[in-house]
Amino acid sequence: AQKITQTQPGMFVQEKEAVTLDCTYDTSDPSYGLFWYKQPSSGEMIFLIYQGSYDQQNATEGRYSLNFQKARKSANLVISASQLGDSAMYFCAMREGTDSWGKLQFGAGTQVVVTP
Amino acid sequence: NAGVTQTPKFQVLKTGQSMTLQCAQDMNHEYMSWYRQDPGMGLRLIHYSVGAGITDQGEVPNGYNVSRSTTEDFPLRLLSAAPSQTSVYFCASSYRIFETQYFGPGTRLLVL
Secondary structure (H helix, E strand, C coil), rough: CCEEEEECCEEEEEEECCCEEEEEEEECCCCEEEEEEEEEEECEEEEEEEEEECCCCCEEEECCCEEEEEEEEEEEEEECCHHHHHHEEEEEEEEECCCCCCCCCCCEEEEEEECC | CCCCEEEECCCEEECCEEEEEEEEEEECEEEEEEEHHHHHEEEEEEEEEEEEEEEEEEECCCCEECCCCCEECCCEEEECCCCCHEEEEHHHHHHECCCEEECCCCCEECCC
16 A cells, blocks of 8 residues: 555646645554655755654744644645755655664655746 | 765666675764665665664565675675666665665666
8 A cells, every 4th residue: 555645746836936745644653754855857865854753843944844734644845935946856755663674665756847 | 974975876787797886874874775766666675774784675675685894885786687677776874763864866777
């Protein structure tokens, strides 16, 4: 069963606008972490933001914020004031506390294109 | 800090050849891992290590070996390359097993 679902395969956003990337997850583990990574066309995976399942407040990192709705099992990424350099594939990932491998489980990704 | 480094960036192999993908980190991270990224299948864990001298298999370990003789290095060996191993390979590391993983730039491998 898919653990991480990203329903938006691609989206266009105008420069300086905010964009929300959807992510829902499925776990019965009470302890888990949620991550967002950015993969530009150059191919590297860049860590953006982390939210722990026990964190009371939504995570923020500069222009990135995570809208964490635990009851809905949702962890949407909000990018404020989009820039041309934000054009990339964005992946949501989860790590479950009981996973002895420590592996990250990734969604299929959302391709974001920022237009001038 | 250089972070996580991987070499080579690109490699073309013939079926049956062997090679080693190098991964190194200078952040004194205990946990290191290898993933492969295939279109439509996301990233899948190949092998991981929780410290020097300790390695274990992930989801898709067949055809790959790893070793961890030092904290810094975690090479991935392809024993006898097959076209099904054509992929992009990422090495990642974190301070401990359940902390944020940082990825290297990736190695793009083509097996003919």
